[in-house]
Amino acid sequence: MKQVRTHHSTEFKIKAVELSKENGSVREVSEQLKISQETLRIWQRAYKAGTLTIDPKREVKLKSKEEEELSLLRKELYEVKLERDILKKAVGIFSKSDR
Secondary structure (H helix, E strand, C coil): CCCCCCCCCHHHHHHHHHHHHHHCCHHHHHHHHCCCHHHHHHHHHHHHHCCCCCCHHHCCCCCCHHHHHHHHHHHHHHHHHHHHHHHHHHHHHHHHHHC
16 A cells, blocks of 8 residues: 655644653654654654754745635636647547548
């Protein structure tokens, strides 16, 4: 069975490390959060080294209504172009078989 890689936010990682400090058990916290013990230990080392911090420059910005609409329209345009290209290819294939 293929494993699916999940990406956790920095806030989630920090909360997990703090929870393991409070609880004192890496195993219990990793079972509760459904992450591996080794992953939690890696996050603990990064937290101790100071590399696991929330960077204000990388925080997710809230999009304005115009930005949300623009991204939605771009996605819709991409899908319509993809459908158009598929139909063009289908017409080409069917017209060749008629000859």
